[in-house]
Amino acid sequence: MSGTKSCKVAVLATDGFELAELIEPVKALRAAGATVKVVSPHGGEIQGMNHHQKGEKIAVDLELSRADPKDFDALVLPGGVVNPDELRTDHHAISFVKDFADANKPIAAICHGPWTLIEAGAVRGKMMTSWPSLQTDLRNAGAIWVDQEVVIDGQLVTSRKPGDLYAFNHEFLKLLMGIGQASSLRAS
Numbered sequence: 608m609s610g611t612k613s614c615k616v617a618v619l620a621t622d623g624f625e626l627a628e629l630i631e632p633v634k635a636l637r638a639a640g641a642t643v644k645v646v647s648p649h650g651g652e653i654q655g656m657n658h659h660q661k662g663e664k665i666a667v668d669l670e671l672s673r674a675d676p677k678d679f680d681a682l683v684l685p686g687g688v689v690n691p692d693e694l695r696t697d698h699h700a701i702s703f704v705k706d707f708a709d710a711n712k713p714i715a716a717i718c719h720g721p722w723t724l725i726e727a728g729a730v731r732g733k734m735m736t737s738w739p740s741l742q743t744d745l746r747n748a749g750a751i752w753v754d755q756e757v758v759i760d761g762q763l764v765t766s767r768k769p770g771d772l773y774a775f776n777h778e779f780l781k782l783l784m785g786i787g788q789a790s791s792l793r794a795s
Contacts, residue, residue: 614641614783617679619671619703619723621647623689626655626662627769628717632683635776641783644668644679648697656687671699676706681783686718686738686768695726705729715764715779717771721745724763734760736767 616636620629629645636643647653648671652664676682682704684691694700700723707714708729716724721737722744724730731749735758742752757766757774764782766775 614681615679616641616643616681616683616783617646617669617674617676617703617707618643618683618685619646619694619700620653620665620685621649621690621693621697621700622654623687623693624653624655624665624685625687625690625718625769626657626665627772628685628687628720629655629665629683631769631772632685632715632717632776632779635780636683636783639780639784644674646671646674646703648672648694648700656689671697671703674703676703676710676712679707679712681713681779682707682715683779684714684716684720684723686716686720688719691719691722694723701726711762713762713764713779713782715775717766717775718768721750721765729763733763734758735763735765737765738767 633643645668647667650667650670652666654664655662704723705727718738725748734751736753736755745752756771757778759778764779
């Protein structure tokens with residue numbers, strides 16, 4: 608993939624997602640020319656959170672039951688505690704994530720988002736970061752956990768928290784655009 612103009616990105620989320628961890632990557636991806644769809648197990652709207660307080664709701668573009676991973680080039684997994692905890696118990700969500708991992712498509716996961724990757728069997732041998740409380744879960748699943756702003760391991764980009772969003776968005780866009788075009792990035 609040489610750029611983001613024709614890139615189609617799925618953002619998999621449900622109620623309880625961390626608002627900034629969905630809104631900021633979507634904004635950065637769209638600004639770079641990507642087509643972005645918010646995919647969720649249910650239609651309508653999903654409830655965002657600002658840490659422990661309810662934030663705004665976001666419209667769902669595509670219900671998970673109608674989403675085909677083959678229609679997308681990349682995947683974003685926002686955090687928040689409730690969102691990935693719900694997704695990791697949904698066999699359709701796990702299958703969706705596993706399809707991206709098995710196809711070696713770019714995946715970006717932030718904060719608690721890597722919980723879903725654990726359930727999809729997609730972390731073994733990967734160097735990753737996350738919200739600190741996930742480090743034992745990730746290590747137990749075979750990942751190499753480090754405490755860094757952003758970690759890139761092949762097609763996987765991970766970050767710890769909303770404060771890391773600039774680096775997270777920048778590195779994911781760089782991965783999508785290709786190293787040769789990194790100087791033309793328009794990250795948020």
